[in-house]
Amino acid sequence: MTPAALTIAGSDSGGGAGIQADLKTFAAFRVHGLSALAALTAQHTRGVTAVHVPETTFLRAQVEACFDDFDVRVVKLGMLATAEVIETVASLLDARPDVPVVLDPVMVATSGAKLLADDALDAMRTRLLPRATIATPNLPEAELLLGARIDSVVAMHDAAQALRARGANAVLLKGGHLQGEGDVVDVFIDATGMHEIRHARLTLEAHGTGCTLASAVAARIALGDGLRDACIAASDYVHRALVKGYRPGRSDIVVLDHF
Ligand code: PLP
Numbered sequence: 001m002t003p004a005a006l007t008i009a010g011s012d013s014g015g016g017a018g019i020q021a022d023l024k025t026f027a028a029f030r031v032h033g034l035s036a037l038a039a040l041t042a043q044h045t046r047g048v049t050a051v052h053v054p055e056t057t058f059l060r061a062q063v064e065a066c067f068d069d070f071d072v073r074v075v076k077l078g079m080l081a082t083a084e085v086i087e088t089v090a091s092l093l094d095a096r097p098d099v100p101v102v103l104d105p106v107m108v109a110t111s112g113a114k115l116l117a118d119d120a121l122d123a124m125r126t127r128l129l130p131r132a133t134i135a136t137p138n139l140p141e142a143e144l145l146l147g148a149r150i151d152s153v154v155a156m157h158d159a160a161q162a163l164r165a166r167g168a169n170a171v172l173l174k175g176g177h178l179q180g181e182g183d184v185v186d187v188f189i190d191a192t193g194m195h196e197i198r199h200a201r202l203t204l205e206a207h208g209t210g211c212t213l214a215s216a217v218a219a220r221i222a223l224g225d226g227l228r229d230a231c232i233a234a235s236d237y238v239h240r241a242l243v244k245g246y247r248p249g250r251s252d253i254v255v256l257d258h259f
Contacts (some may be wrong), residue, residue: 048115151178212237
């Protein structure tokens with residue numbers, strides 16, 4: 001049977017990030033994609049022009065419809081927009097403690113658009129981080145979650161450990177925002193130890209990489225991978241999708257080619 005993965009995230013009308021990237025990634029891994037829309041963005045390659053957050057009763061209905069019928073092997077969380085949505089998602093997950101959760105703690109888009117309310121940060125820290133089977137923050141997100149500056153690979157090791165200490169079972173801390181010439185270094189940590197995943201730095205501006213990486217991790221978990229193998233496979237996938245990426249809009253932003 002084709003395994004199913006559920007993304008609870010935001011819609012990107014421009015098709016580069018969010019739910020749209022998640023479903024393309026699930027399809028590329030031959031995993032059946034389920035989706036519950038937590039927020040909708042009016043968006044193109046140049047930015048976000050509007051955000052709408054549906055009633056949480058409707059979000060709850062979407063998630064329950066998915067669990068009522070499918071064998072959901074993993075849940076991936078993306079843009080959740082508000083503290084109320086986070087609380088709703090956390091309570092839905094509390095009722096399903098055995099389902100693995102990939103938490104992409106989405107806060108700000110590459111374009112600078114705010115995708116999480118300021119007063120929702122605490123709910124992200126206290127309600128979702130401790131429920132994460134694996135959290136996949138980028139450096140700005142990890143800095144906000146920890147209230148600490150992360151400006152080197154050594155600091156990334158400490159930050160990954162600190163995020164585990166705050167309750168995440170495992171962490172993939174993405175180092176793409178570190179300035180420098182060398183490889184991009186992502187730091188993976190779980191109960192068994194720390195591991196660096198390296199890739200050559202690509203000199204292009206891209207859209208949707210974070211959503212795609214977290215969805216690829218989720219897809220590999222749905223297919224039975226352990227967390228570390230899932231992260232290595234997902235990181236390779238994003239790198240390949242970036243190399244094949246294309247520019248569909250009027251900006252220079254590349255979106256990923258999933259197929
Ligand atoms: N829009 C939505 C709905 C998202 O979930 C995200 C990222 O998670 C983005 C936009 C931002 O994507 P990027 O930062 O890659 O432009």
